[in-house]
Amino acid sequence: MIAALYFSKMDHSPELARHEDRDRFVLSKGHGAPALYAALAECGYFDREALFTLRRMNSILSGHPYSPSTPGVEVCTGSLGQGLSIANGLALANRLDGKKGRVYVMLGDGETQEGQVWEAAMSSAHYKLDTVVALLDNNGLQIDGRVAEIMGIEPIRGKWEAFGWAVREIDGHDMGAILAALDWADAPDGKPKLIWAHTVKGKGVSFMENKVGYHGLPPTAEELERAVAELSAS
Amino acid sequence: MSFTEHKSLRDAYGATLAELGALYPDIVALDADLSGSTRTSKFAAKFPKRFFNMGVAEADMMSTAAGFAAAGKIPFASTFAVFASGRAWDQVRQSVCLSRLNVKIVASHGGISVGEDGPTHQALEDIALMRALPFMNVVVPCDAHETAAVIRAAAEHIGPMYVRTAREKFPVVLPPETKFTLGKGTLLRQGADVAVIACGYMVSQALLAAEKLAGEGIEASVVNMSTIKPLDEDMVTQMATTCGAIVTAEEHSITGGLGAAVAEVVCETEPVPVIRMGMKSPVGQSGKPEELLDFYGMNPAGVAEAVYKAIALKRRMAGGTR
Ligand SMILES: Cc1ncc(C[n+]2csc(CCOP(=O)(O)OP(=O)(O)O)c2C)c(N)n1
Ligand SMILES: [Mg+2]
Numbered sequence: 172m173i174a175a176l177y178f179s180k181m182d183h184s185p186e187l188a189r190h191e192d193r194d195r196f197v198l199s200k201g202h203g204a205p206a207l208y209a210a211l212a213e214c215g216y217f218d219r220e221a222l223f224t225l226r227r228m229n230s231i232l233s234g235h236p237y238s239p240s241t242p243g244v245e246v247c248t249g250s251l252g253q254g255l256s257i258a259n260g261l262a263l264a265n266r267l268d269g270k271k272g273r274v275y276v277m278l279g280d281g282e283t284q285e286g287q288v289w290e291a292a293m294s295s296a297h298y299k300l301d302t303v304v305a306l307l308d309n310n311g312l313q314i315d316g317r318v319a320e321i322m323g324i325e326p327i328r329g330k331w332e333a334f335g336w337a338v339r340e341i342d343g344h345d346m347g348a349i350l351a352a353l354d355w356a357d358a359p360d361g362k363p364k365l366i367w368a369h370t371v372k373g374k375g376v377s378f379m380e381n382k383v384g385y386h387g388l389p390p391t392a393e394e395l396e397r398a399v400a401e402l403s404a405s
Numbered sequence: 406m407s408f409t410e411h412k413s414l415r416d417a418y419g420a421t422l423a424e425l426g427a428l429y430p431d432i433v434a435l436d437a438d439l440s441g442s443t444r445t446s447k448f449a450a451k452f453p454k455r456f457f458n459m460g461v462a463e464a465d466m467m468s469t470a471a472g473f474a475a476a477g478k479i480p481f482a483s484t485f486a487v488f489a490s491g492r493a494w495d496q497v498r499q500s501v502c503l504s505r506l507n508v509k510i511v512a513s514h515g516g517i518s519v520g521e522d523g524p525t526h527q528a529l530e531d532i533a534l535m536r537a538l539p540f541m542n543v544v545v546p547c548d549a550h551e552t553a554a555v556i557r558a559a560a561e562h563i564g565p566m567y568v569r570t571a572r573e574k575f576p577v578v579l580p581p582e583t584k585f586t587l588g589k590g591t592l593l594r595q596g597a598d599v600a601v602i603a604c605g606y607m608v609s610q611a612l613l614a615a616e617k618l619a620g621e622g623i624e625a626s627v628v629n630m631s632t633i634k635p636l637d638e639d640m641v642t643q644m645a646t647t648c649g650a651i652v653t654a655e656e657h658s659i660t661g662g663l664g665a666a667v668a669e670v671v672c673e674t675e676p677v678p679v680i681r682m683g684m685k686s687p688v689g690q691s692g693k694p695e696e697l698l699d700f701y702g703m704n705p706a707g708v709a710e711a712v713y714k715a716i717a718l719k720r721r722m723a724g725g726t727r
Contacts, residue, residue: 238504246475247503250495253468257500260472260480263457267433267478287496290465298457 172306172368173203175349176275177210185216188243192271195245195261199254200279200308201235202387207244208232216243252285254278255305259291262300273302273357281313284322289334295363296335303363304356305336308343310372314386331365343368375402406616408576408609412549415513415570419444421556422481422511426452429560433473435459435482437466442572443483443513467493467508471500474507479560486512486528486569490535501565502538508566509559510535515545515569516656517684517701518606523691528569529684533661535567536634542566542587543634545655545663547608548578551631554585562587569605573694576609578629590637596624599712599719600644600651604630604663607654607683607703614708625712633663638670645675650719652680652711656703659683678718682711 173196177183181194198207205225212219217231224230231240235249246257258276265272282288295303307327315321324330328338339355341348349368356364372386373379376398379390390398426432426448433455440446440458449456459466463484470480483489489512490497501508512531519527535543542564546552552570559566578593590602594615603611608629615625626648628640644651651671653664664681671679684701698704 246471246506247499250499252464253471253496253500256465256468256496257472257475259465260469260474261476262472263469264433264473264476264478267455268476270476287462287464287468290460290462291468294459294462294465294469297460 172277172308172343172349173206173210175346175353177214179350180353181275182272183214185214185243188216191268194273194275197245197254197258197261197274197276198236198248199276200251200282201248203277203308204232204234204236207236208241211241211243214243217241251279251282252287255288255291255295255303258303258305259294259298259300262302263298265302273304275304275306277306277308279313280307280309280311280318280324281321283307283324292331292334292336292363299361300363301359301361304353304366305363306366306368308370309368310370312372312381312383312386316383327367331367335362336365337362338365338367340367341369343370344374375405377401406613408578410577411574412577413574414546414549414552415442415444415572417549417552418511418513418556418570419447421553423447423451425557425560426455429479431477432479432481432560433457435466435470435480437461437463437484437488439484439513442485443511445481445483463488463493464496467496467510468500470508471496471504471506474501475504479507479509481509481511483511483513485514485526486531487514487526490528490531490567494534497535497541498538502540505540506565507563509568510566511556511559511568511570513570514572516571516606517689517697517703518571518573518656518694520572520694520697521691524688527689529658529689530661531567531569532633532655532657532663533665536661536666540565541634542632544587544632545569545604546585546631547603547605547629548575550577550579550581550583551585551629554583555631558585558587571606575606578609578612585631588632588635588637590628590630590632590640592626592640593629594625594627596626597648598624598650599715600626600628600648601654601708601712602628602630602641602644602651602663602667603654604633606656606698607708610703610705611654611708614705614712617705618709618712623712623716630663630667633666636666636670638674641667641670642674645671645677650678650715652682652708652715654708654711655683657683659685678715678722680711680715680718682707
């Protein structure tokens with residue numbers, strides 16, 4: 172989904188990193204930072220070499236998005252639940268200034284247990300922010316286990332629709348479906364959009380797929396080799 | 406000496422913000438269902454399109470304000486001090502401070518003078534909470550005139566700022582066109598025996614105390630330390646050097662507020678006795694503001710008592726006796 176946004180959908184570029192009409196992305200589930208950094212590097216916001224300094228001292232790439240040090244990162248995230256509110260603020264400011272930019276925000280499914288997400292969901296609908304597009308990474312897992320067992324968030328569609336959102340359900344690994352959903356989300360119908368994406372955590376790496384334990388666990392050298400081999404084959 | 410004029414700090418905020426709205430097209434205001442109380446309602450009436458009521462959702466309000474700032478706006482976010490500093494602390498920390506965004510938080514209902522609403526609504530920890538945050542500026546104006554100057558400075562300054570106003574009218578201490586410089590304390594009265602470094606409501610009480618003390622032969626300096634962060638360390642050290650004893654006075658817990666900030670500087674630069682006066686009781690209670698202020702010693706007598714202690718300690722240290 173981040174690839175779809177950065178390489179296709181969003182109007183953005185590192186040369187015009189501060190251009191006023193740009194689309195913006197807020198990674199509310201800040202622990203997904205490595206995926207964001209990879210996309211930013213690929214787009215030329217900083218050197219690819221920087222990716223190998225992730226989480227190290229003096230790196231521009233912190234463990235979680237830290238806007239003061241990373242080009243292309245709009246705000247700090249990592250303490251979960253704040254991104255949708257920030258997206259609302261950006262969208263309201265754009266509206267005041269007649270700027271065209273849309274604001275995309277990625278939420279984790281576990282993250283939606285945070286009360287602030289629902290405060291923000293209410294605000295997006297109240298202010299009819301149809302330029303806010305939330306992507307829900309619904310992988311069914313959080314740190315301590317399955318979302319359904321820790322603190323169930325169903326019914327997902329019912330909750331978001333009741334909060335005034337338009338909801339579209341997709342397979343979050345189907346690039347065609349992702350791009351189509353992003354186009355669907357352009358509708359200027361006065362409703363904020365939720366792209367409810369079903370995903371598999373660790374997708375493409377057989378021994379990681381759907382495993383709770385791999386939330387924040389880096390692979391060993393041997394695992395890395397196997398993972399890269401599997402991903403290259405697919 | 407007595408203060409004949411009393412004026413509301415939150416009124417001054419509301420009026421100044423509404424006035425600044427015309428000068429700064431990028432100013433927006435946010436509130437969490439307390440716009441009548443915080444006085445952002447003044448701005449809302451004049452600039453309805455630039456006012457955003459976020460409902461009873463302070464966390465959402467602070468992060469939304471951060472989003473506005475990330476898009477180049479100058480958001481002023483207001484609610485009661487307990488909620489601004491406590492309910493939304495993590496949002497202020499991450500969305501605002503760590504992201505180094507230009508959000509102004511102007512919180513009303515600071516301190517014990519909140520009165521009848523009682524312990525849950527009396528912010529006695531907000532200065533400590535906000536002072537601990539990275540890149541945050543913390544300002545506690547002493548009267549309505551200073552509040553107006555602070556709000557103007559807040560609009561001009563780039564960076565996060567927390568400003569505390571109050572529910573009650575406070576005595577007018579400073580002239581109408583008073584100037585404010587972030588990070589600078591002001592010496593309001595000069596005396597060599599002790600320095601009273603105060604903020605907010607306690608500035609007026611310190612001045613009254615100093616006059617009473619002068620009648621007893623004790624000459625007190627009085628400093629209006631409206632900026633608590635960044636603290637005017639030169640002024641603090643100068644007071645320690647010239648007076649040899651310091652009393653701090655604030656309408657806030659003696660833990661973590663102005664007193665703590667001053668003591669931190671004094672013990673590392675010019676160690677002299679520092680007596681912190683403020684709320685010693687862990688919580689307040691309901692009551693009329695003036696009753697509560699008297700009960701908890703937030704008055705000239707309370708300041709004077711702290712001064713006697715500071716001077717006794719200064720003598721003891723000078724004499725080397727115990
Ligand atoms: C406020 C807050 N509480 C706790 C955490 C620790 N934490 C990091 S990720 C995570 C689980 C998130 O689950 P989910 O949103 O489903 O993310 P994903 O499955 O996509 O990794 C938790 C609890 C945090 N970062 N922020
Ligand atoms: Mg998850």
